[in-house]
Structures are given as structure tokens and as C-alpha cells.
Amino acid sequence: MVDLSVKIAGISMKNPVMVASGTFGFGREYSRMYDMNELGAVVTKGITLLPKEGNPPPRLFETPAGLLNSVGLENPGVEGFIRDEWPYLKTLQVPIIVNIAGETVEEYRRIAQRLSPLEGISALEVNISCPNVEKGGMAFGRHPDSAYEVVRAVKEQSPFPVIAKLSPNVSDIREIALAVEEAGADAVSLINTVLGMAVDVEKKRPVFKRVFAGLSGPAVKPIALRMVYEVYEAIRIPVIGMGGIFSWRDAVEFILAGASAVAVGSAIFSDPVAPLKIIRGLEDYAARNLQTRISDLVGLAHRNAAEF
Amino acid sequence: MVDLSVKIAGISMKNPVMVASGTFGFGREYSRMYDMNELGAVVTKGITLLPKEGNPPPRLFETPAGLLNSVGLENPGVEGFIRDEWPYLKTLQVPIIVNIAGETVEEYRRIAQRLSPLEGISALEVNISCPNVEKGGMAFGRHPDSAYEVVRAVKEQSPFPVIAKLSPNVSDIREIALAVEEAGADAVSLINTVLGMAVDVEKKRPVFKRVFAGLSGPAVKPIALRMVYEVYEAIRIPVIGMGGIFSWRDAVEFILAGASAVAVGSAIFSDPVAPLKIIRGLEDYAARNLQTRISDLVGLAHRNAAEF
Amino acid sequence: MHQAEIIFNEEVARGIYLLRLCADKVAESANPGQFLHVKCTKVPHPLLRRPFSIADTHREEGTADIIYRVVGEGTSILSQKRPGEVLDIMGPLGRGFPSPPPGTLPLIVGGGVGVAPLLFLAKELSKVAGLEGRAFLGFSTGREIFDTEVFESCGFSVELATDDGTCGKRGFPTELLEDFLKGEKKVQAVVYACGPRMLLLKVKEIAASCGIPAYLSLEERMGCGIGACLGCAVKSAKGGYKKVCRDGPVFEAGEVEIW
């Protein structure tokens, strides 16, 4: 029997497979399709202080093995979340991680504060990497100082563990990872979407109103994997890996590269039960490789790289 | 009739479609397959001062809609190039752009010097963005100061126009573009490969000996396009766009985003005559859109973005 | 999610395919206007499912049909599938067309492959005894016309338009609708429409000016298909955005902005 359970940043998960923020709504949508309690953790759509209506259509555009999105953090705001979504979420038996975003450090602080009475939240994921909003978001995640500030502010307010979600749109992601570790983050998650765009050749203009959008899906996997590998060597807090995970093989790649847990995002659109298939695939892989604990595989590629 | 010709950085090309460095060898390999004089320009494999044997296998790994390479700049060195490759290249009727790389600023300078007597070179492309070598390469392209220095040094030596080839592995590519423009570059080309990696789940170690490798192909197109769009707004010298161009539509996207010319790289492996098909596709597109000069399309997406 | 076996997949008009699936759950519960979210491939590219309106169901046989036009990679992969192969589908999803209030005249306006969900609608409406209706259908050209006879057998009188005039009137089906409404003063009617954006826009205008309700089936690029990703936004008349997959694809014309 393989022990799939992992404990990261104080969150006990029965397996290391989470669903990525923004791709699973607030869980309810998928609840009719399968038992969400089989997941390692559920990460909510990003929540802002005030409700946000998001960007005009089109919000999605498919690219080779990838997806550009410009949703623009549409969400009901923290009050709406507490009123309409939390009552359902808190009944689940699976760790709930609430993803939060703000335009100012103060906003992050106030969301964290407002969420702090909600018993049952397993962690906050601090999104300093959303490329689809006018202010805040990725702007914070591209500089070590502002990343530090945001995480520090949330950490001060939050009774829950804090996960910093990093942007890949930087020269050296290790710098940012080090800054958020120093700010007290309990874990980092990466990557958020890669800044990209598409042009409509008939209309001869950008596909998206905001011109740039966030690239996710299998196309970005090699980039995400590289960043997980880099960050794993730079910091001591655990890494949650994501970006293009489509099959159990991809999940294994991330774990070997140093991810203590992984999140499945865009692949859910292709196959809503992809996370469950990945859990089963991980279990089989570990069994085949005579590992009794999945956690023993974390970062193994670093140790084996030397043997080349 | 559509006029496909473009003149950038003093290079007159009969159409805006070049082949990307490292994907077309020194031309000869493809000469049996078609008439290379139909291309806009041929860019050679990267040349270093001394011969370089390159990295151990594996050097290639396929990813979703993409390709990781760790060739490591295998090349015969500038003397070998002059002796074995130039005699053939100079007989061609197509502009030849020689791609050069070095481990130190001094090396770049010396290669440029050594090439300067070769009448018939149309331009040097200064590779400050190769991710597959121990020293130099991308290290120069990630900081405005070192990018400036290298381009300055080459520009001082070279009687030919100088194109700076930029790395996408930066927080803000406009900064680098501005620096090389200031250093005297006559054009910029982007993107070189995106830093990525792959893990072998059976061997439980990185696929590549050097761990990280360069990602190219359709997977990176949205990223490349975004960077071309950004750089076009930041600088006044022309932009040569590349990264994942697979069909004429992709080429049009780059041109509308601001590229005065484009280069086809990895797609050549899938279809050696892809560049020719793209030229024909561009011509048809321009005709359909009642453009008599392809150059009138350059950057059109910027002007039309306002109309949203 | 179901694994549905393909029973039939053939070209029924130029570039237009009819695909019949063995999918009893869909056949049991589907309403006209709802759609299936179809996985075209197992490999990571193309990544997303493709939405297609349900064009018919046969409860007894447990089958459901979609009718699709080959326009890109996904539909071209689909067109190569053969009977016996299994397709991964989600659905029926979304909210379909409401029934007309008793005594109202259903007016159907369809353009091109947008006719697909209206076929299913006509069949359902025909279950109401003695129902009569009108169908105004437009196609690019004669060779792309399909299944118009189904409307007739469902009690609809059909008028055709083609862009090139090869069949029926040269022009758009919205012109046929306009002509009809001009003739009938104060008719109690309801319009059901599906087709290109321009068609929907025009139908909205016409219906508004005649003061009759119109239900439009919209299209938007989709990720999840079930309201989780917020990708398929359409501007709501009340501000903010509705989601085509969850709040639609069928909307009352006044609910949404079509631009």
C-alpha cells in the first residue's frame, strides 16, 4: 500500500493533488460530477475585497496545447464569498484553500482579516501573480520587495497558513521565492499563468480587450517544471507545483522536480475527473517504483541529477 | 500584386520570412530540398570564437506542441565557419545573417572582428540569449547593462548591421530592448528559447544533463507574440519576430503585433518547406486584405487595439 | 460525463456532419437548446472540449444527435471519427428554449448550422397537438441546406433564404421574419433564433420593435462548460456578465447585450 498523504504548510491532505484556483470555481459546479472529498485540496477562485465583474468577452482563446485567459478575477467579493460560497464549502471534508487578490497591500490585509474568523479554512493562497487585472495582481509578484510586503501583511492578519502564489513572468523566480519565504510564507505555489497574447488576423487587432492574457495548459509545463526545480533548490518551505499538468506522468515530473503537492488547472476543462485519474496514476507509479510514501519522491530528480 | 519586400536594418529582403538560427544549419543541408534563394534571409547556426562540441545526448525532447533543445552551440568556430561554410554561403543570392555567441564581451568583439572582412554578410545577429551554455549566452541577455555592453562591442567592430537577439527569460523585455537600441543595435530579434526542463519519470532525473533546456515551437507562440508587441511599443528600431511560427497565420499575427520580418525555426523540422508556404500564405493574405505592401501591415494591431 | 458510442457520423450537406451518439442519459433528459461539451481528442492538443447544440434525441433508442460544421481542428478531428468509436461527452448542459405560452405562434429563425438546436425545438413543440409555426431558415448556399423538411413534418411552414440566391430568397432569414411580421399585425408570437451574431442582433431588434419576446441561442468560447471558469461571458443588460454555459446558451433577448 502506498501512503499518498502529505502534510504541507500545516495542511494535512490525503493525497498531493489539488485543483488550481480559477479552474474549479467554488467547487459546487463540479460537485454533481464527482466526490470532491477525494481530492487533496480544493483551491477557490480568487477573491477580492469588493465584488469584481471581470473582463469583457472574449475571455478565453485556445493556443497550441494551451489556453489564454483574460477572466479578470470576476468574483463576488469577500462578503459575497462568505455569504454565498462558504456555507457550502465548509461542509466538505476536503481542505479548502482560499485564493485572495488585491489592488493594494491594504486590500490584501483586509481580505485576510475578514476571512480570519472562518473556521475551517485550511490556508490562504496569496495571488500576487494575476496578469489579467489593471492594478495589483502580477505587479506585486514581479518584484521581491512588493512580494515581501503583500505576504508579510497577509501573514500578520491570518490565523491560517499562507501560500504565496508566484508569477513566472520574472527574470529570476528564486529571488521572489526567497522574499516571500522571508516574509513568512508557509509554502509557495507556482506557476500562475505566463503572460501571452493572440492577434485576430481577420480583425487585425488583439483578441483580448486587455491585449495581454495568461497562458496555461500543457504548453507551459516545461517552463513551470523548470521554475519548480529552481525554487526547490532556493528555499526551505514546501513548493506546490502546477502549470500544464495533464496526466499522472506530469504530476510525477513535478514531484520529482521538488513539488510537495501539485495542482491541476486547465486540464480539468478537458477532463473534469483528470485530478482523480492523476491520483490513481500516482498511486500506481509509486507502487511500481516500490515507494511506500509518495513524499519520498519529492525532489528526487535533484539527487539523481548528479549521477548523470 | 503584393509587394512582399522589406528593408530592415539596411538589409533588403525580397520577403519578410527568414529561417531562425540553429534550425537551418548553414543552409547547405536544405539546399537539396528547395531553392533557398526564395527565402527572405538565411540566419546561420550560432558561431563562437573557438569550435564547440556541444552538449551530450539527449539534446532534444518533445513537449506538448513544443521542443526542448540542449544543443549547446555545437559549431566549428569562426575559423571553421570561414573555411568550410562561408564559401558555399557566399554563392547564395539571399541575404546571409551570421549568428554569433561568446562567453565574454571580448569574445563577441573578436568574432565580429574576424568576420568583418567577409564581404557579402548582410548582418550579424548577436545571440545574447542562448540558455544552453555554461558561460555567456543568456546571462548577457538577462540584464540591460551586459546586453548593452555586448552589443556595443560588436557594433564597434562590425561593418555590418547588428541585430540583437533577445532572451524571453526576463521580467521586462522592453528594458533589454531599450538597452540594445541605445548600444546601437540596428534591429532586435526575439524570442530565443524559453528556459524549460523535462524530467524522466523512469530514471527519476532530469532528461538533460544540463538540467535546463530551451523551449521553442508553437507552445511558446503566445509568449513570443506578447513580447514582440511590447518591444514594438518601446523602441524605434525594427523588430524581427519569431517563436512558434508554424503557419502563415502565425506570421501575420507577428507582423500585426509589430514584427517587420519573421523567422521560422522549429516548424522547419516538421515541414522543411514551411517557410515557403508561409511566404505564399502572406502574399495571399495581403492580397485578400487589399494591401499592396506587406510592410503596411506592420504593427497594425496596435492601431486597431484602440478601437475595441 | 459519459462515454458515448458513435452510431453514425456522415456529411449531410457540404461541410456539415450529423453525428448520432448512443447516450441514453442525454436522450432522457435533454431539452431543446441545451448542448453537449465534446472531447475531440485524448492528447493535450487541442486542449478544450467543443460545445455543440443537441439537434435531436430518440428516447426509445437512447440516442442523441449533434449537427456540426467543420470549421477548425476540433471539428475536423470529429469528422474523422467512425461508428463504433467512443466519444467523451458532458451534458446535456445549459438552459434551453422555454415553451411558448399556449396560443402563441412560434417563429423559428435559423442561420446555417444554427438550425441544429431549432430542429430539436421544432420536434418538441410539435408534440403539442395542432401546433402550427413558421420557420425562417437561411444558408450560405443551396448545397449547405440540411433537414429543412423536418420543420415541415413538425407543423412549421418553412421559408428559405440563401446568401447567393441558389435556393429560396436571396438574402437573410431575418428579412423573411420581418416580411412576415409586417403582414401580421398584433400577432401573439415568440421568436426562437440561433445563428451568426449578426442574425441574432437583427432578430433582437425586430422582436423588440414588434414587442414580442425572442429567445436567442448564443455562442461564446468555452472552457469548463458548467459555470466554473467564468470564461464564456456575455454582457448582461443589467450590468456584469452572464455565462453562456450556465445562464444560457439560450437567453431572452433583453437579458443580454449582443454587439
Next chain:
Amino acid sequence: MHQAEIIFNEEVARGIYLLRLCADKVAESANPGQFLHVKCTKVPHPLLRRPFSIADTHREEGTADIIYRVVGEGTSILSQKRPGEVLDIMGPLGRGFPSPPPGTLPLIVGGGVGVAPLLFLAKELSKVAGLEGRAFLGFSTGREIFDTEVFESCGFSVELATDDGTCGKRGFPTELLEDFLKGEKKVQAVVYACGPRMLLLKVKEIAASCGIPAYLSLEERMGCGIGACLGCAVKSAKGGYKKVCRDGPVFEAGEVEIW
């Protein structure tokens, strides 16, 4: 580059397919050991062509065969192609097996689908009147064996090995080669081998210890297939790297390092 029509594409042993192409240019000029670089799809994924050894040609009919094992996306797409479809191929590419000097005994060692180029070799060698040879062939299991009788009809006496002992000797074909060479002192022979890396490594050792030349067909991940991208490197015994696509795929065992 040619557009070659598929004439035949069927499973000939478990997971192993024979694909016959109408490709007269290939049929005219191909030498055993050369390969075709095959485009499996038109869409941007999977991006690269797949290399396959030429397994036979028929000059009169203008056809060329490849034999492939379904191992991943590319080969699984290939296996779904039907006669009449057209395949985009490059080739014949690379350098094949040299002929044996007159009077030398050709010893063929093949493992699994590595047998493919050796079939073509055997057929070519059999054109030399009275030629005799030996073929030592290994497969995982009995159900994956294909075409061994071809070697016999070409004048080779065949010995088989399978990993699981279901057919022939339990073990590897290199053991058969070793046994044979032990029996024959000072034989004038030349070894031709294709198969998994371990097989090639072992053949190299055996040949070196017996002082006979060996020609090995190597595999490496390929981009261009013609020496332009420098992707398919294999360490040269003299330092630096050879390119499998241009300098090989067949190398004299001493030229390259196999690890």
C-alpha cells in the same frame, strides 16, 4: 520530401504494424539501414517527425515499407491511418549498412522492432548468388515475432530467442551470437545489428572480443533528420559528436560510444 499514398497499414504482430507506401523515389534509391522521416500529423502537436527504418522496397511496384511498434502518440496516430491517405515523408535519409566483403559471413542480430532494417538488408544481401548467413533474432514474447521467415527465404539460417521463453531460446539474441562465435574459431564474419541499446552494447563487446567488424543501427531523438539541427548527437570515439541522422544511423561499432 514526398507525399506518399498508404497502400497497406495493418498489425502484423502484437503492437507491430507494417505500413506500405507508394513512393517510387524511395524504392529506387533506398539502401538497407536508411530511414524515412515521417510526419504523423498536420497540426502543431506532436511537432516532430518520426524516424523509421526502411524495412523493404519493391522497385517494380514503386513501394517502400516500414515496420513500427506503437509506443507513443506519433506511432499511435500512424496506426490509425488508412490506405488511400497520404503521408508526408522525407527520405531515404542517412547512411545504411555497407555490404560485406566477398567471402565474409554476414551475421545479423536483431531485437524486437529493430529487426525491420535487417529484413531489408537480408533481402539485398540475398541478391549475391549463393550467399549464406546467420540471423539471431530476439523478441519479448512469441506474439511479437514477425517476418522471421523472410530471413530464411533470403538464405539465412535463423535462431530465435524470447525474453519469456515462449519461442526459441529463453534469453537474448546476443547469447545466440556468442554461442555461435564460440563454436566457429577464426570465422571471417561481419555483424549487422539493430535493437535496444543493451543489445548494441553487447554486440559491440562480442564483436570486439572476436576481432570482427560490427555495424550498428542507432536511435536518437531527431529534429531535422538531415544534419541541420545537431540534435541527434552520439558520442564519437574520437571525441566530439556524430549525428545519427547524417553520419548514421548505421555506424561501425568502433566509431561511436554506446552507453
